[in-house]
Amino acid sequence: MFRLIHSADWQLGARFAQFGAAAPRLRAVRLETLRRTVELARTREADALLIAGDLFEDNQVDDALVAATVAVLAAEPAVRVYVLPGNHDPFTGPDCVWQRAAWLKAPPHVHVFRAAGTVELAPGVHLLASPLHQKQSTTDPSLKLAELAAALPAGTIRIGMTHGSPAIEARHKPDDFPIALHAATRAGLDYLALGHWHNWLADTDGGKMVMPGTPEPDNFGNDASGRVALVEFDGPGRPARVQPLPVATLAWRSFDFDFLAADAARATLGAALAELAPAAARTVVRVTLAGTASPAAAAEVRAWLEAKLADFAVHQLRDETRVALSAVELADLQARHPILAQVLADVDRLEAFANGTVAGAAEPGAGAAPLTLAEAQALLAPAKVELAALTPPVLAQLRRTLFRTLQEVAK
Numbered sequence: 001m002f003r004l005i006h007s008a009d010w011q012l013g014a015r016f017a018q019f020g021a022a023a024p025r026l027r028a029v030r031l032e033t034l035r036r037t038v039e040l041a042r043t044r045e046a047d048a049l050l051i052a053g054d055l056f057e058d059n060q061v062d063d064a065l066v067a068a069t070v071a072v073l074a075a076e077p078a079v080r081v082y083v084l085p086g087n088h089d090p091f092t093g094p095d096c097v098w099q100r101a102a103w104l105k106a107p108p109h110v111h112v113f114r115a116a117g118t119v120e121l122a123p124g125v126h127l128l129a130s131p132l133h134q135k136q137s138t139t140d141p142s143l144k145l146a147e148l149a150a151a152l153p154a155g156t157i158r159i160g161m162t163h164g165s166p167a168i169e170a171r172h173k174p175d176d177f178p179i180a181l182h183a184a185t186r187a188g189l190d191y192l193a194l195g196h197w198h199n200w201l202a203d204t205d206g207g208k209m210v211m212p213g214t215p216e217p218d219n220f221g222n223d224a225s226g227r228v229a230l231v232e233f234d235g236p237g238r239p240a241r242v243q244p245l246p247v248a249t250l251a252w253r254s255f256d257f258d259f260l261a262a263d264a265a266r267a268t269l270g271a272a273l274a275e276l277a278p279a280a281a282r283t284v285v286r287v288t289l290a291g292t293a294s295p296a297a298a299a300e301v302r303a304w305l306e307a308k309l310a311d312f313a314v315h316q317l318r319d320e321t322r323v324a325l326s327a328v329e330l331a332d333l334q335a336r337h338p339i340l341a342q343v344l345a346d347v348d349r350l351e352a353f354a355n356g357t358v359a360g361a362a363e364p365g366a367g368a369a370p371l372t373l374a375e376a377q378a379l380l381a382p383a384k385v386e387l388a389a390l391t392p393p394v395l396a397q398l399r400r401t402l403f404r405t406l407q408e409v410a411k
């Protein structure tokens with residue numbers, strides 16, 4: 001029996017800039033997970049570890065990360081490692097990441113496919129690889145595998161490796177390395193190790209084409225990521241046994257808090273966060289505040305959440321609430337900042353017009369009369385804004401910007 005571990009899309013060096021001070025932790029975790037996966041390959045007695053593209057986020061990652069990565073991959077001499085350049089880290093020649101000193105000095109058990117080629121992994125077991133040389137292409141990179149397979153003797157196990165998009169209707173772009181849905185069968189392969197998409201996908205071409213997804217989640221909602229594939233081969237033409245192995249260090253969870261039903265949201269979210277608390281140190285959590293809230297109500301919920309989220313490995317609080325002023329606040333605003341109050345009232349009326357609702361209906365005292373089409377156009381014409389451009393997100397952003405200005409003015 002021949003056994004391997006198939007992984008892809010490590011994206012080492014991904015910046016996670018939107019996480020600010022937590023970004024270095026998210027970057028470091030990916031290398032930790034790679035280190036544990038190399039160990040796992042040894043303890044599971046895998047004969048090889050495949051990395052089917054996008055080991056790196058791009059060809060510009062720094063030398064220290066490259067050196068650390070090569071050291072991690074080389075750490076277990078019994079685990080042979082086969083690395084394929086993907087679309088994030090294509091082999092483009094002398095300036096690409098694969099020509100850095102650390103790679104040129106890598107030990108022989110860590111192999112990079114700088115060109116398409118075949119390696120005999122064991123007697124009668126061949127690995128055929130088709131690396132990428134550019135960031136985009138409409139050519140199916142698995143076509144090279146069919147060429148390579150044609151040169152092999154019959155009766156051997158053939159394992160292909162490449163990187164691109166299974167050509168599933170409406171799920172891929174034509175210039176994103178489309179791979180035929182029968183690519184493994186077409187090339188006479190027993191198994192086709194793919195990389196590119198970040199969720200597990202193992203039902204293509206009768207289960208012969210497998211996309212393991214990113215081993216360390218890198219976004220919210222990628223619920224089928226965090227795995228590598230353990231693959232066992234009994235002989236040529238016999239179906240490989242494929243098993244997902246969870247390896248992720250961190251889980252990513254996303255929640256909403258809607259002020260439309262604030263009490264229910266507080267109860268539901270409080271319970272969900274309490275349930276996650278034992279795993280907080282291994283969880284990235286995001287909460288999005290939505291709906292309409294007064295600045296005071298939004299601030300109170302933010303404070304409540306900040307306390308609950310403090311123990312999580314990484315947490316992110318997104319405030320997408322739109323501001324609602326109480327009648328008292330509005331009266332105060334009108335008295336002290338009549339121009340801003342007028343602008344805010346105009347935004348209310350425009351929004352109501354765009355939504356087909358009546359401005360101020362829920363707010364006694366807000367008092368803005370519904371706009372007519374002529375009034376809406378009169379408001380927008382001097383700014384050369386089309387009514388159709390006033391989508392809800394644009395209006396929400398406008399209100400937030402206005403309100404921040406107002407808070408500055410009020411200080």
Ligand SMILES: [Mn+2]
Nearest residue numbers: 054086087196
């Ligand atoms: Mn990719």
